[in-house]
Amino acid sequence: MHTPKGYRFATIEANLKYSGRRDLALLVSDLPAAAAGVFTTNVFQAAPVVVAKSMLEARPFARAVLINAGNANACTGEQGIANCRHTLELVGDAAGLMPEEILPASTGVIGMQFNMEKWTSAAAPLAAALGSNTAEDFARTIMTTDAFPKLVSRTVELDGKPVSLLAVAKGAGMICPNMATMLSVFITDAAVDPALWQEMFRAGVEESFNRVTVDGDTSTNDTVFGLANGASGVTVTGANRERMQQAVTAVMREIAYMLVQDGEGATKVIHINVTGAAHTADAERAARTVGHSPLVKTAMYGRDANWGRIVAALGRSGAAFQPEDVVVTMCGVELFRNGQPTDTDFDTLLEPLLKERDIVLDIELGHGTGSYTLLASDLTHEYININADYRS
Known part of the structure; x- marks a missing residue:
C-alpha cells in the first residue's frame, strides 16, 4: 500500500x-486539507450527511474523518443531529x-439513537490510538x-515528483449510490485548490x-469524502490536472468494483455496456433497468444466458x-439480433464463460451515439439470508 504522507489512523x-x-475509526491529517464530499440523493439523509454537508458548505477544509459502524444515525431527528455534533x-x-x-x-441500522455515554468513554482511547493503526485497520473497522x-x-508522478493516493470503502448491501450503506474516504498528499478538488472529485465519483x-x-448515508493535504509538496495545476484526474478516477473505479464484487x-x-443510445441519459436508463432487474x-x-429477460428489461427502460x-x-x-435470438448454440459456448466472476454484457441499441457502463452484482439466496436477519 502507498499511504499518502501526513495521515494517521486510529481504530478502537x-x-x-x-x-x-x-x-x-478516526483518520487525521497532520496538515489542513482541502476537503471534498459527495453525498446520497436520498431525501431521508442521515444526521452525519446533514452535518458534513453543512460543514463543507461553510468551510472547504478539514483535518479528520470520523466513522462509526453499526448505527447509521439516520431518521433520528434533531436529537440525532445534536448527537452527531456532540461526537465531534x-x-x-x-x-x-x-x-x-x-x-x-456513520453506517449501520437506521433509526437508532447514539449511546452518548459510550461515545464519551471512547473519545480519549480513540485519540490515544492515533498513529498506531493502519489504513487496513481503518477499512476493517468501518x-x-x-x-x-x-x-x-x-x-x-506529477512534475517529476511522486504523489500518493489511497481510498478505503465499505459497502455490500443497500448499494446504488447516486451522488449500503456506501462510505468511502479518499486521501492524497497532493495540494489542490478546494474548488478544483471538489470538481475533480465529483467527476471521479460520476465515473x-x-x-x-x-x-x-x-x-x-452514502458518503464519499476526499482530503488533499499537500504533504508531498506537489501542487495540482492546469498542466498536470488531467494526469491527476486520471489517477483519481482509476482508484475510485477500482474500489467501486470491489463494492459490487462484495x-x-x-x-x-x-x-453492462450500453452503446448506440440516443444520448447518455437513455444509455443509463437501459443499463440501470437491466442491472436492477x-x-x-x-x-x-x-449461469443462464436468458436473453429474454434482458430484452424485456430494455423494453420497459424508457x-x-x-x-x-x-x-x-x-x-x-x-x-440476440434482428428482433430474435441468433441461431448460435450460445448455451454451450457460454457454459464455461458463465462460471467466471466477471460477466460482460454488451447491448447495442442502434439509435445514436450515447453510451453508458454500469457494474451490477447477481442476486443469490445468501442476499436474502443476510437481509432477512440484518437487525437481529
Whole structure:
C-alpha cells in the first residue's frame, strides 16, 4: 500500500453496537486539507450527511474523518443531529482538533439513537490510538456486512515528483449510490485548490461509485469524502490536472468494483455496456433497468444466458430504440439480433464463460451515439439470508 504522507489512523472497540470487534475509526491529517464530499440523493439523509454537508458548505477544509459502524444515525431527528455534533466535540477535545475540522460518517441500522455515554468513554482511547493503526485497520473497522476490507492505493508522478493516493470503502448491501450503506474516504498528499478538488472529485465519483449497483437501493448515508493535504509538496495545476484526474478516477473505479464484487451474497460482477443510445441519459436508463432487474440478476447467478429477460428489461427502460436494431452479446457471444435470438448454440459456448466472476454484457441499441457502463452484482439466496436477519 502507498499511504499518502501526513495521515494517521486510529481504530478502537468502542462497543457502540458491536462487541468483540472494532467499530470506531478516526483518520487525521497532520496538515489542513482541502476537503471534498459527495453525498446520497436520498431525501431521508442521515444526521452525519446533514452535518458534513453543512460543514463543507461553510468551510472547504478539514483535518479528520470520523466513522462509526453499526448505527447509521439516520431518521433520528434533531436529537440525532445534536448527537452527531456532540461526537465531534468529544473527539475533537481528545485529539486536539476543532469540531469543525472533523467530518462525520456513520453506517449501520437506521433509526437508532447514539449511546452518548459510550461515545464519551471512547473519545480519549480513540485519540490515544492515533498513529498506531493502519489504513487496513481503518477499512476493517468501518465494515458491516462486508466480507473483506476494501483499499486501493496508487502513486502517480506529477512534475517529476511522486504523489500518493489511497481510498478505503465499505459497502455490500443497500448499494446504488447516486451522488449500503456506501462510505468511502479518499486521501492524497497532493495540494489542490478546494474548488478544483471538489470538481475533480465529483467527476471521479460520476465515473465510478455512481456506476455500480448491488440491489438498486440508495442509502440514507452514502458518503464519499476526499482530503488533499499537500504533504508531498506537489501542487495540482492546469498542466498536470488531467494526469491527476486520471489517477483519481482509476482508484475510485477500482474500489467501486470491489463494492459490487462484495455485494451481499454476490458471485458475479456484471459489466453492462450500453452503446448506440440516443444520448447518455437513455444509455443509463437501459443499463440501470437491466442491472436492477431481479430476473436478470438471478439468471446470472444461475449461469443462464436468458436473453429474454434482458430484452424485456430494455423494453420497459424508457430508452428510445427500435426492437429490430438491438444486439445483445454476452461474454463475446451474440445472443440476440434482428428482433430474435441468433441461431448460435450460445448455451454451450457460454457454459464455461458463465462460471467466471466477471460477466460482460454488451447491448447495442442502434439509435445514436450515447453510451453508458454500469457494474451490477447477481442476486443469490445468501442476499436474502443476510437481509432477512440484518437487525437481529
